[in-house]
Amino acid sequence: MSLTFTLDPAVTPALRDGILDLWADVSNAGGAVGFVPPVARDTIRPELVKHFVGMAEGRTRLLVAHDEAGQVAATAFFTFNTHRLMTHWVWLYTVMVHPRHQGKGYGRDLLAAAADAARTFEGIEAIRLTCRGGLGLERFYGSCGYKEVGRIPGAIRVAPGDDRDDVIMLLPLA
Numbered sequence: 001m002s003l004t005f006t007l008d009p010a011v012t013p014a015l016r017d018g019i020l021d022l023w024a025d026v027s028n029a030g031g032a033v034g035f036v037p038p039v040a041r042d043t044i045r046p047e048l049v050k051h052f053v054g055m056a057e058g059r060t061r062l063l064v065a066h067d068e069a070g071q072v073a074a075t076a077f078f079t080f081n082t083h084r085l086m087t088h089w090v091w092l093y094t095v096m097v098h099p100r101h102q103g104k105g106y107g108r109d110l111l112a113a114a115a116d117a118a119r120t121f122e123g124i125e126a127i128r129l130t131c132r133g134g135l136g137l138e139r140f141y142g143s144c145g146y147k148e149v150g151r152i153p154g155a156i157r158v159a160p161g162d163d164r165d166d167v168i169m170l171l172p173l174a
Helices: 013-028 041-056 106-118 137-143
Strands: 004-007 060-066 072-080 089-097 126-132 147-159 162-172
Touching: 004 106, 013 041, 013 072, 013 089, 041 060, 041 072, 060 106, 072 106, 089 106, 106 126, 106 137, 126 137, 137 147, 137 162
Parallel strands: 089 126
Antiparallel strands: 004 060, 060 072, 072 089, 126 162, 147 162
């Protein structure tokens, strides 16, 4: 099985619903993508709309992967910096692979496709992302070439008494 990646797809109702389903399924499976389980699609929708607004304004770009059944299987959103001294790198947000595809190497495929896409963006030299500590994500991103460049202890409160580090990772593209 393999994924088909598309950069900047047309936002259709099917794509919107597919991303909402993906985001809810990833969140409810314990994925660290801005929510904690249980979470409903209606709770996620405003965050997705923010991404779509950024796309419409040219500040955000979407990389989406479909599986062989045509289902949304993975996503990553690039957000460009507006500060004139930081326009040489992009943020990578909402990096998700559907739980049904875990263990197939699709996370690595997604990150490789994201790096390839970012290399086509004029003037972009690096990708920066953050991840929630305590889940081993920094080891995974590290195995994909990202370097930990910062850590803010306890910055993410998953639940009362459950604070996690906010880990800052960077992938130079050169």
